[in-house]
Amino acid sequence: MRVTALWAAFLAAHVIVAWLGWVYPTQPMGDVVLVYQPWSASALSGGAIVGITESWVYPQPALLPMLLTQLLAWPLNGLAGTTGAYLIGWAVLVTALDAVGFGVLVGRDGAAARRSAGWFWTAALLLLGPIAMYRIDAITVPLAVIGGCWLVKRPALAAAMLALAAWIKIWPGALFVAAVAAARTRMRMLLVFLAATAGIVVLLFLLGADRHLLGFVFEQTGRGLQIESVAATPFMWMAAAGAASIDYSYEILTFQIGAPGVDAVSALLTPLMALAAVGALVYGAFKAARGASFPRLFPPLALTLVAVLIVTNKVGSPQFQTWLIAPVILWIVFDRTRSGLPVALVLALSALTCLVYPLTYDGLLRAEPLPVLLLTVRNVLVTVLLIMAARALVRVPVPRTHQRN
Secondary structure (H helix, E strand, O other): OHHOOOOOOOOHHHHHHHHHHOOOOOOOOOHHHHHHEEEEEHHHHHOOOOOOOOOOOOOHHHHHHHHHHHHHHHHHHHHHHHHHHHHHHHHHHHHHHHHHHHHHHOHHHOOHHHHHHHHHHHHHHHHHHHHOOOOHHHHHHHHHHHHHHHHOHHHHHHHHHHHHHHOOOOOOOHHHHHHHHHOHHOOOHHHHHHHHHHHHHHHHOOOHHHHHOOHHHHHHHOOOOOOOOHHHHHHHHHHHHOOOEEEEEOOEEEEEEEEEEOHHHHHHHHHHHHHHHHHHHHHHHHHHHOOHHHHHHHHHHHHHHHHHHHHOOOOOOOHHHHHHHHHHHHHHHHOOHOOOOHHHHHHHHHHHHHHHHHHHHHHHHHHOOHHHHHHHHHHOOOOHHHHHHHHHHHHHOOOOHHHHH
């Protein structure tokens, strides 16, 4: 009965969030119909194929769910119109993938920790709102959850699933490297991950993507400082005071901050991200070598790495908050007794993110004080989450024999 109620709540949350995308302001479903649909339509009609015939901001396999949505939307074109049908198809695809991930998470018996993780996922989805469904990031969340749930009993399958997820959106790679650092089956996982990556690369070469294979990497290097990023917070207050501008980039379709010093800050963020991520990973591997258990080590290490990708990112899109859902789900599964604080922080972050986008986003673009304040609180809180995760990582115990040595 408890599992049935959980399933009902989870599916109902998807219906509510999908509907909210139609009624909330600022077109929270905009990316789906303004960029995903044209990209996939072009590929199917013999036009340009993003990632293959031209550089693209995403890894090439990210086009697959966009193409699949065209197939799901086709029977509805006559009833809902091309745009409406594509939106419905996308919502159906995300819901179906989430349901598979939810089934792997909860299982048949619905152990207490897994039920708690299921309720957390449901709450995070509702609080985050349409951005949790109507972005490509939503495709990777259930894949990351499935891969994470398989890490202990099916490490090879877990590595393959995380490889696929990382080739759609890079962030699930943080879960994989955390697992490699923390698990004893690291060599098996590493070999499978490399084999899956090699297979994808060979297929992309055969499809003619050789010139644009790593285009998604180079497309990111030219980005400016996006207004929602953590590092842009002081500049947004400058914009509120009239000392900075908010500019739209037609090349990468985002709003960026313009002010003295922005370029210098933006240039520092990528090396800072690399340094922080490598530092956390090396420290996690050190803990593992000293005998730290996987259930205690993996959750804070994974969350630290994902939080680093957000806090030190010069982009800061609202959908990045969906990345936090999977590592917290896995924290609940592996170490429920110590998961309370990350759960509370991520739920608060989800609510704050929805308040910023889409609910007050028009005001944010005008640098009005209230939305800038909401964004500031959100960015401070995600920084607190990073500090909390890093602190938990430091406090992971090692056996006494290793301590004496």
